[in-house]
Amino acid sequence: MIDKLIEKIQKTGAPIVVGLDPTMKFVPDHIKKAAFAEKGETLEGAAEAVWLYNKGIIDKTYDLIPAVKPQIAMYEQFGIPGLVAFQKTVDYCKEKGLVVIGDIKRGDIGSTSAAYATAHLGKVQVGNNLCAGFDEDFVTVNPYLGSDGVQPFIDVCREEKKGIFILVKTSNPSSGEFQDRQVCTGASAGSAGEETGGIDFEKMPLYEIVGGKVAEWSSQLMGENGYSYIGAVVGATYPEQGRVLRKVMPKSFILVPGYGAQGGTGKDLIHFFDENRLGAIVNSSRGIIAAYQNEKYSKFGAYNYADASRQAVIDMITDIDQAFASVGK
């Protein structure tokens, strides 16, 4: 699947992914009206509105982009009907030839992580049948529980030729609270609470330790184009840390959130890419799907919201292109 993703990036010339993270505030009134008329002001009505809204955006952007990243929380908030809309969105994007990255940030201990991996990437045995659940192409994974929480995802990736992106350094303001903590490494770090006295002492931020593990995991499962099925999430909002992590994880594709609405710009991204403009894929959610609510695209109006999204995709590609050009990549 990493090879398909790379192929699609090269074909579209667009190392970007559209985050399908719908909220009721983004959905234009005419769509809400139609959905509520059919299904009421209920979870079912909200889910129908979300699905119609997504379909509009997908239909107007699928030829420009390699991938989408639906954020499952935005669907889960509408309960079962919301998750049905998630499933319809995943299926429809795959029909349109898009690579689907399920932004699920799951992670648990061994057998439970295996169940999540099965749910989203694999197949479960029911009697004599193998049945697929949500069946995305990639998912995001939270590493806080360590290797035995991550390995079941890698095992399913190997079997299904799918991939994951592991959270290393997230794009949010408080990501540093734990991820940036300086961890003691080297000989003197073994015993808790002891003072180091005069001993030379090395330290390294936690995200770099996690990045080191991702590099190990990545080497377990390489694709054909020099990148692994096992990638990482590193926020655009922390370019300095991103530069370090790019070197720590040379074979890991990096999924980069935080572009646009969260503050990241094209020039914050360049260091994530190799000389072939590969190695990273940049996500924008709000900036694309709610473009019509942005003054810059207000001429489109709510009725043509999906045309605004298309224009925002074109502008994002141009912004990244210009950033590449400015450094001769």
Place this chain on the structure above:
Amino acid sequence: MIDKLIEKIQKTGAPIVVGLDPTMKFVPDHIKKAAFAEKGETLEGAAEAVWLYNKGIIDKTYDLIPAVKPQIAMYEQFGIPGLVAFQKTVDYCKEKGLVVIGDIKRGDIGSTSAAYATAHLGKVQVGNNLCAGFDEDFVTVNPYLGSDGVQPFIDVCREEKKGIFILVKTSNPSSGEFQDRQVCTGASAGSAGEETGGIDFEKMPLYEIVGGKVAEWSSQLMGENGYSYIGAVVGATYPEQGRVLRKVMPKSFILVPGYGAQGGTGKDLIHFFDENRLGAIVNSSRGIIAAYQNEKYSKFGAYNYADASRQAVIDMITDIDQAFASVGK
């Protein structure tokens, strides 16, 4: 909800929670046969089997226990039908008066965490209506993304009088990989990569830092019985770390996984409790729900699997009681 949990623990005399984590391997053949006959060897068939299996266990144990903890991954692996079975299980347990802890281990950045909190503890605005999604009483939360990933859960807890348990030290073998890392604290920890030379230097494992944050979050939202709506997860399999964490988070109820099948015993648990036998709730999943597959309870047979579960609950309560008695608690 923490007060309801405490009241139910006192009433049953059982500081335990039954983990409803069904897999196809646990479900007795007669139940699978009936479910598959009705719905086929499909996700729907599997979900029906899981639901019937759960219902049997709930009916035979609900009078003995204060709470259940369905692990959503085990349902999610069966896609939408599996999540429908999760919802039915949550609803049925609440009907039976049980406190429901959704073991979902969600966690994301601000607005996305808010969506998860809404999905599982709160209500979402749809037109003029407020609609509840999964509507558990408590959920588990992953803290890797820091405060702005956790705060939205706390906000919803305040509004809905519900609670969360934040992962601090998990029960799995590799939990130490990141959670036990020694973090540099104190004056000299500020600048990355620098050697400390002769400076005195303090360090603390990451789980203790996370525990410290949990203590801060806990103090934001106290119940009436001296414990907070904001609790923590600390595995029974690491008693030494548990002892430290109990002191670091004096107001946080601790959800303790790892008893039974994962290796924890009654005596590993005592230090989690205060002198009133409060402050912690111990989970057992496999050891209860698949008791009939354990040699000790094999006399019950697969057909009476739920009676085996009832006996296993009684034995677990006795084990913990004896451990309390042995230290005069």
